[in-house]
Structure formats: structure tokens, C-alpha cells
Amino acid sequence: MGARNILKIALLGNPNSGKSSLFNHLTGLNQKIGNFPGVTVDKKIGLSKINQTLVAEIIDLPGTYSLYPKSLDEQIVFDFLNSPNDAHYPDFLVVVVDVSNLKRNLLLFTQARDLGFPVILALNMLDIAKRAGTNIDIETLKKELGVPVVSINARNGDGVDLLKTAISCPVHNAPDSFLNFKEFAPELIQEIKEKFSIKNNYLALQIAHRYKEVESLSENDKKLIEELKIKHGFDSVLLQSKETVSRYEVIHEILSKVEKKGNTAERERLSYKIDKVLTHKIGGYLIFFLLLFLMFQAVFAWAALPMNLIDSGIAGINDWLKNTLPEGPLVDLLTDGLIAGLGGILIFIPQIAILFAFIAILEESGYMSRVMFLMDKIMRQFGLNGRSVVPLISSVACAVPAIMATRNIDNLKERLVTIFVTPLMSCSARIPVFTVLIGLIVPKEYVVGIFNLQGLALMGLYLLGFLAAILSALVMSKLLKTKEKSYFIMEFPTYKMPRWKNVGITLVEKVKAFVFEAGKVILAISVVLWVLASYGPSNKMAIAEDKAVVESKQKNLPESEANNLIAARKLEYSYAGYFGRFIEPSIRPLGFDWKIGIALITSFAAREVFIGTMATIYSVGDRSDDSETVMEKMREEINPETGKPMYSIAVAFSLLIFYVFAMQCMSTLAVVYRETKGWKWPALQFAYMTLLAYVSSFIVYQLLS
Amino acid sequence: MAKATRTAADLKIGERGVICCFSDQEMSLKLLEMGCLPGSEIELSSKAPFGDPICIKVLGYSLSMRLEEAATINLM
Known part of the structure; x- marks a missing residue:
């Protein structure tokens, strides 16, 4: 260990061994996730206070059954343990084993031990096993294995102190290897x-x-x-x-x-009984579908109240600032640019939190692997794998961790197909766009008393994305040829009550990642956009303003209408207006005007920017003092050619369809580049999805208008 | 019926068998790691709605696999 002041420890263990829970107990919220988060996908690093004088850096490695990798996730572990020059290369390992399946769990332990690492063995869930009559002679086990052995309960944190004590004591190196x-x-x-x-x-x-x-x-x-x-x-x-x-x-x-060995059959029998129901021929699918349905209803219905609170809070702050501070471009930048942009980020926290909570609970409880089991045969028809279900479901939250989760698919072709179609699933970044547009055109009514019509519309859009994903997968798997075998050998974990602490930590991590990662982009774009929308080349804006003043006088318009006309003309001749009008001819067949054009351009950075952009564009064009929500502003927007509302059914649906299909996310492209090690797949994906979006929007608009 | 080797894919729900060997060496590496050792007993506990994949009990836990994978596990 030498003179290094921070001890480096890696947690190693089978999937479902309780490793991540132990990690959460050791580090609390004091964790950092490399790149983007995923449940156990990437290298998670956290600091843990071992005692008064010792701090350890803990690395949570992906779950693995053996050091001979069978999947990319396991490859990460193999590479990591074989790279002594890595900055996080561990001084020693803590191998977490689930006592209910000690034999299989110890395989990995003997491998890690033979690699020459000092190891502490953490026996997880011994207290539960003891209740079933299982007993383990820890003293003898210590002698036989030649390493410190600590009994812990990763669910409630019992024994973590003992583990810390073991960590702080010097670790002995046993001389013999297990293999001859x-x-x-x-x-x-x-x-x-x-x-x-x-x-x-x-x-x-x-x-x-x-x-x-x-x-x-x-x-x-x-x-x-x-x-x-x-x-x-x-x-x-x-x-x-x-x-x-x-x-x-x-x-x-x-x-x-x-x-x-005691009578462990009790827990298994319960799991077996639950399985009878959850993997039933018909009931299994029905329950799965109901769960998804509940999830979308929750995203819409439960999030409404906190979202309204955030929305009115932001509007209130803006009003107060506008009234108290002297008028000027800096105040405008603060209110219409910065705070409007910030509000655009914060408002989605409730929906994202609900979505991630659902996914975390499904994973924690052990239900997710049953879903894979249920779906494997069906997914195979489309060139996918039962394991593709997890990336596809996770991508309703965010495609980035979802694409990283494809590492569990060991067949290269199935993995590529999954990566390719995953961004077609509607991610949480599309929620803002969907919410606002659905809010504009779908009445806020309940059918059969309980089904929120807007929630149903949202679910329809998700289904559309899912259909596009599996149909694209089918086409792609026909085009790609490979002889590689596909595996589906997978452990069924016993059902467990979700550990709420884990769910909570996942939730906080995801929301934090969204606010900071996506937030940075959104905020930067809002400010840039405000500048582009407020200033124009040379004196074009001034000329447009003068003309508008003359025009409104000629038409004898009342003051408010005159002001709106002036603002609209100014925006049209701003830098943003020039960009928008530059692409207008190409998006006109889809029913979009140059204002939507600006939003389309900015949302190629990230979809959720759309609403922020709309907010900024319409705030700049709005001279009235009352801060309205984006949706109200969009509802009032008039198409200058027809004199009718801009967001007609045809335009709104065309826009919705565009956002369902289009690849508008730089982070996704970046992660696909990283995961496929080249620009070929991200480029193909971008071209395919943009084309799909354009053609579908075109058809929808032409049919509806 | 005793002509071809019986495999794990031939098991009926609730039926047990003892692993003898594997017909696909590459696949056997993964199965061995998961605890499907020659000489150990397995039991077919359930099948997915379309009869595939299946779920077997081995080493006291549940392991799911496709029929074609189960077919590489020869039984005694």
C-alpha cells in the first residue's frame, strides 16, 4: 500500500449479491459516477470515512460471475483488475457474496484471491440465512480461505462497522493459491x-x-x-x-x-409462487402492461401539482424581479434568458423523479429479469434479445444510460441492433415537448372516470416510439449478418422488497445528473438564444421596428396589438430570425414556421431545449408584463397567414411525431460513438432517425391539414 | 426412447436430471461458471409463455436459459 494517503478499495461480486447496497452504505451520497449514470453499468466511485484518520476511495465494479468475461460489462472488471497503472487501481478488494448461494458466489472470490490481491470477504445476508437454519462457521472459513471474513447485511447496514474495522487493519496475504x-x-x-x-x-x-x-x-x-x-x-x-x-x-x-445448510426453501417457495403469477402466459403480460400504464399515468397525473408549483414559483420570481429592478438589457437577460431557461430545467424534476423511481423499483425488486424472461422469445423475432428489454425500458428515462446497459448483451449483433433502436424509445427529455403540445391540443378530460386523456395520448406516443424501435430492429437484423451465438443464460434473483435507500440514492443521482448535465446545455443555449433573438445584423432590427410602427399607425391598431406586431417584426430580423427563416423552406412542408425552426435547430443539442427556446422566443416577443406559461403563449400564437391559431391539430401532431422519431441529442450520439468505437453507427443512426422523422411528420401534416 | 441423449431441454416441469456432460464446449464455460457442474442435479421449474426460455433450479437458485442452450446440457 506504500505511502499513498488514500486507500483504494474495489467492490467485487456477483450481480444481485448486494454489492451496490453495500457501496451505498459505505459512501452515502458521497459518490461520483464516471460519465453518465446507469444502475450498475459504469465505474462508480465514492469516498468512505473508515475511521477518524482513514478515508478510502471505494469503486463499485459491475457485477460479474467470473473473471473470464462473457459480456462487455464483465470485460470492464477484467480490464480494471489487469491495469496496475489505472489511477483507481485497488490496494485491495472486498468481495461481496450472498450467503444464500455461497458456492457459486465463492467462484469469483477464489479467482480474485488467486490474482494476488489482498481480499476481505463480506458475507451478505447471513442473518437472514441463519433464520432459515443455515449456519456458517466463520472462524474455520477464515482459516480455510486465508482472508478476513466479515458478516454484513447490506440491506440495513448491519456489520458495515465491522467491515470498516477490517479495512483499517492491515490485510494479510495468504501464500497459497486455490488452483494447483x-x-x-x-x-x-x-x-x-x-x-x-x-x-x-x-x-x-x-x-x-x-x-x-x-x-x-x-x-x-x-x-x-x-x-x-x-x-x-x-x-x-x-x-x-x-x-x-x-x-x-x-x-x-x-x-x-x-x-x-438450513431450510432455505421458504424464500424460494415464495419467489416461485410470485413467479407463477408474474410469468403467467396471459397474466404475466397483462401485469407488465398494467405496470407500464400506471407508470405513465403517474408521470402525468402525480407530477402535475409539483410542476405547477415550480412553474408559478419561477413566474413569480420573474415578475418580482421585473417590477423591482430597473429596466434594461441586463435585467432582460436575467429574467427572460437565465431564469426562464432555469425554470425550463427545474420543471421536469418531478416527472423525471417519478420515472426513475419506477424503474429503480422494478430493478431492485427482481422483477426486471422476469420481464426479460417473458419477452425473450418475442424480442428474438425482432432480432433482439430478452436483455434488450432493460435498455428499451430504461431509455424511457434516458437513452444514455440505456445504451450503456446494452453491455449486458453478449451477442454483438443483438447489441448493435439494440443500441441502434434504443433512442427511438421516448426518453424523459421528450416529456416537456410532449407535455406542452399535448396540453395544447388534447382536452384535459377523463374518460371512464379515471383515465386521464392526456395521459393516454402520452402513452400512445410512447407506444409509437416502441413500435418504431422494434420494427427498425426487425429490418436491421435482416440486414446485418453474423454467425456469433447469442446467450440467454441468466440468474433469476429471488424477489426482494426494494431497498428504499437505494431507490432514493438512484433518484437523487439521476435528478442531479439531469439538472447539472442537461441543465448546463439548456442554460447555455437559453442565454445564447436570448442574445441571438435580441440582437440582429447591423440596423436591420431598427429598420423593421420603424416600419412596424408606421404600419400599426396606418392600420390604426390598438396599443397592445401594435406592440406585439413590433416585437414580432424585431424578432424576425434578429440573428435567430435569420437562422429560422433560413431553414423555413425545408420545414414548411411539415407545417413549421421559422420560430419552430429556431427551436428545431437548438434542440439538436438536446430535445428538452425546445421548450426553453420557445419560452425565450415568446418572452422576447412579449411586451406585456404578466408572465404567462409557455403553453399559454403558444396557444395565443396566431399564424399570420391564416389568422388562425398557429398550433393547429395538424401542426402540433406533426411536431409531436417529429420529436418521437428525430435524433436530437448530442449526448446520445456521443455515447453511441463511445460504445461502438467509431462514427459509423452514430452517423447512420442520426441519418436514419432524422429521415424517419421528416417523412413521418410530412405525412401527418399533409393528412391532417 | 433411449436412443438420443437426453438433455435439459427434454425435461418436463418439476422433473429432475443429473448433468453428465456438455455438447457445446464454448457454451459449457458459461454454464459451468453458473454452477451447472457435471454430477449436479437440476430441476426444470418453469417455462416462459411460449415454452422458451426455460427456468431451471441448480445449486439452489433459479437460472433461466433458452431451449437451444438447455439442449447442450446432456443428462445422465
Whole structure:
């Protein structure tokens, strides 16, 4: 460990072993997530106060069953443990194992231990297992495994203190490995150790297995290992299978000394009973559909009140500022630019929080893997995989973590198809646009007493996105050819009550990420837009203003109408107006004018910018003192050519459809680039979705108008 | 009926079998890691609505897999 002042610890464990809960107990809200968040997708790092003098940096690694990666998620773990130069490379590991399945959980432990890391074993849920009569002789287990063993309960945090004590004490290095390396290509191991100056036997063996994927090896090194492999007749598949079997033999022997299995059938039987209902032929789908339905109703109905409060709060602050501060461009920038933009971000917090809460609960309870089970056969018809359901459902929150969640799909083709179609699912950033436009054209009525009509419309749009996603997947899977096998070997976790603390932390993290990540973009764009809409090239705006003044006098317009005319003309000749009118000819067939054009351009950064843009554009054009909501302003907007409201059914639907299909999110493109390691897929995706949006909007507008 | 090897895909709900070996070596690596060891007993606990994937009990936990994957697990 040397002179480094911060201890670095990595948490390792099977999926569902309680690793993430332990991480939350150790770090609380004191966590940082690399790039964008995803439930257990990316490297999560947090600080934990171990005692008065010691602080540890804790890394939560993705759940894995073995150190031989079978999926990209597991590949991350393998790479991480094999990169001593990484800034977060751990001083030691805490391996979390679920006692209810000790045997399988210990496989990973013996591998990690053999890599030479100091390890602390955290036995999770021993108290629950004890109630069922299972007993584990911890003292003997310590001796057999040669590492500190601590019993914890990651759900309520019992034993975390003991774990911290174990962390603060020096960790002993047991000399023996669990594997007898004499049986596993000893000459090859020896040669690799010498050639690459590696000390650890198991690391050398792993490199012999996985050299093609090890990034630190050069092409020459890889060729060298290839030759060594042939020279020693190294059969990778055979030896891996032999290794796993021999590890299980060792584990079996140890467990026969320390574990007394009780009657664990109780918990299983309950899970089994729940499964009978939730994975039922008809009932299973019905329940799944009902849950989704409830989710969308909640997003619309429950979020309404807090959203109204935020909305009127922001409007109130703006009014107060406008009345108290002297008039001037800086005050305008503050109120119409900054605060209007800020309000555009804050107002979506309730909806995003509700959506993420639902998804977190579904994942926490263990229901999500049943959904994959239910959907696998159906998804396969469309070239997807049961596991594609999680990215598709998560992408109703945000496509970025959803695309990262595709790492669990081990088949490359199915993964690519999933990545390609995921952004078609309607994400939370579309909610603002949907909310406002649905609010404009769909009456706020209830059908059959309980179904909010607007909620139904919203669900319809989500279904449309889902249909587009699976149909696109079908087409794409026909176009892509591959021979790679697809797996669906997956653990069914037993049902658990969601850990509310985990749900809460996920929620706070997601909302924070939205406010700060998306907020930065929205805020910056609002300010830029305010400038572009308030100023124009040379004196064009002044000329337009003068003309409008003359025109309104000629027409003898009342003052308020005259003011609106002047404001509208000024906007038309501002920089923003020029941009909007530049693209107007291309979007006119869709029913959009140059004002919508400006919003379309800005929302290629992020969709939710649309409303902020609309707010800024209409605020700038609004001379009246009363702050109205964007929706009211849009409702009052008159089409100068027809004299009727601008947002007719045809225009609003055309715009809705455009937002359902169009790829308007820089973050998504960036994450697709990162996940597919190239610009080919993001470029194709962008072209495909934009074209799909344009054509569909065109059809909708032409049919409805 | 005893001509072809029986596999995990042939099990009926509630029926048990003992794993003998695997017919697909690549696939066996994943199955072994998940605890499907030669000599261990498995039980078919449920099937998804269209009969595929299936869910088996092994090592005291539930593991789901597709029929084609189950077909690579030969039973004794």
C-alpha cells in the first residue's frame, strides 16, 4: 500500500449479491459516477470515512460471475483488475457474496484471491440465512480461505462497522493459491511470467487465455503469446472448463467443513409462487402492461401539482424581479434568458423523479429479469434479445444510460441492433415537448372516470416510439449478418422488497445528473438564444421596428396589438430570425414556421431545449408584463397567414411525431460513438432517425391539414 | 426412447436430471461458471409463455436459459 494517503478499495461480486447496497452504505451520497449514470453499468466511485484518520476511495465494479468475461460489462472488471497503472487501481478488494448461494458466489472470490490481491470477504445476508437454519462457521472459513471474513447485511447496514474495522487493519496475504498451477500449462505460465516479468501465476494464465483482449499488450506481444500457445499445445476452452470444475471442487471441500445448510426453501417457495403469477402466459403480460400504464399515468397525473408549483414559483420570481429592478438589457437577460431557461430545467424534476423511481423499483425488486424472461422469445423475432428489454425500458428515462446497459448483451449483433433502436424509445427529455403540445391540443378530460386523456395520448406516443424501435430492429437484423451465438443464460434473483435507500440514492443521482448535465446545455443555449433573438445584423432590427410602427399607425391598431406586431417584426430580423427563416423552406412542408425552426435547430443539442427556446422566443416577443406559461403563449400564437391559431391539430401532431422519431441529442450520439468505437453507427443512426422523422411528420401534416 | 441423449431441454416441469456432460464446449464455460457442474442435479421449474426460455433450479437458485442452450446440457 506504500505511502499513498488514500486507500483504494474495489467492490467485487456477483450481480444481485448486494454489492451496490453495500457501496451505498459505505459512501452515502458521497459518490461520483464516471460519465453518465446507469444502475450498475459504469465505474462508480465514492469516498468512505473508515475511521477518524482513514478515508478510502471505494469503486463499485459491475457485477460479474467470473473473471473470464462473457459480456462487455464483465470485460470492464477484467480490464480494471489487469491495469496496475489505472489511477483507481485497488490496494485491495472486498468481495461481496450472498450467503444464500455461497458456492457459486465463492467462484469469483477464489479467482480474485488467486490474482494476488489482498481480499476481505463480506458475507451478505447471513442473518437472514441463519433464520432459515443455515449456519456458517466463520472462524474455520477464515482459516480455510486465508482472508478476513466479515458478516454484513447490506440491506440495513448491519456489520458495515465491522467491515470498516477490517479495512483499517492491515490485510494479510495468504501464500497459497486455490488452483494447483502444476496442472494448468505450467511451462507456458512460466514463459509468460519471464517474458512479461509477471510475478503472479494466475495473471499469467489469464493472459494466456485472454491475450487478444488485453489492451496493454502490443501486436508483437500478442504474436509471441500465440506462438507460445501453439508450442505448448494450450487448449484455452478445455483448460478454462477444467479450472472452473477444479475451483468448484476446492470450494465444495471447504464448504463441507463450514456450511450447514438450513431450510432455505421458504424464500424460494415464495419467489416461485410470485413467479407463477408474474410469468403467467396471459397474466404475466397483462401485469407488465398494467405496470407500464400506471407508470405513465403517474408521470402525468402525480407530477402535475409539483410542476405547477415550480412553474408559478419561477413566474413569480420573474415578475418580482421585473417590477423591482430597473429596466434594461441586463435585467432582460436575467429574467427572460437565465431564469426562464432555469425554470425550463427545474420543471421536469418531478416527472423525471417519478420515472426513475419506477424503474429503480422494478430493478431492485427482481422483477426486471422476469420481464426479460417473458419477452425473450418475442424480442428474438425482432432480432433482439430478452436483455434488450432493460435498455428499451430504461431509455424511457434516458437513452444514455440505456445504451450503456446494452453491455449486458453478449451477442454483438443483438447489441448493435439494440443500441441502434434504443433512442427511438421516448426518453424523459421528450416529456416537456410532449407535455406542452399535448396540453395544447388534447382536452384535459377523463374518460371512464379515471383515465386521464392526456395521459393516454402520452402513452400512445410512447407506444409509437416502441413500435418504431422494434420494427427498425426487425429490418436491421435482416440486414446485418453474423454467425456469433447469442446467450440467454441468466440468474433469476429471488424477489426482494426494494431497498428504499437505494431507490432514493438512484433518484437523487439521476435528478442531479439531469439538472447539472442537461441543465448546463439548456442554460447555455437559453442565454445564447436570448442574445441571438435580441440582437440582429447591423440596423436591420431598427429598420423593421420603424416600419412596424408606421404600419400599426396606418392600420390604426390598438396599443397592445401594435406592440406585439413590433416585437414580432424585431424578432424576425434578429440573428435567430435569420437562422429560422433560413431553414423555413425545408420545414414548411411539415407545417413549421421559422420560430419552430429556431427551436428545431437548438434542440439538436438536446430535445428538452425546445421548450426553453420557445419560452425565450415568446418572452422576447412579449411586451406585456404578466408572465404567462409557455403553453399559454403558444396557444395565443396566431399564424399570420391564416389568422388562425398557429398550433393547429395538424401542426402540433406533426411536431409531436417529429420529436418521437428525430435524433436530437448530442449526448446520445456521443455515447453511441463511445460504445461502438467509431462514427459509423452514430452517423447512420442520426441519418436514419432524422429521415424517419421528416417523412413521418410530412405525412401527418399533409393528412391532417 | 433411449436412443438420443437426453438433455435439459427434454425435461418436463418439476422433473429432475443429473448433468453428465456438455455438447457445446464454448457454451459449457458459461454454464459451468453458473454452477451447472457435471454430477449436479437440476430441476426444470418453469417455462416462459411460449415454452422458451426455460427456468431451471441448480445449486439452489433459479437460472433461466433458452431451449437451444438447455439442449447442450446432456443428462445422465
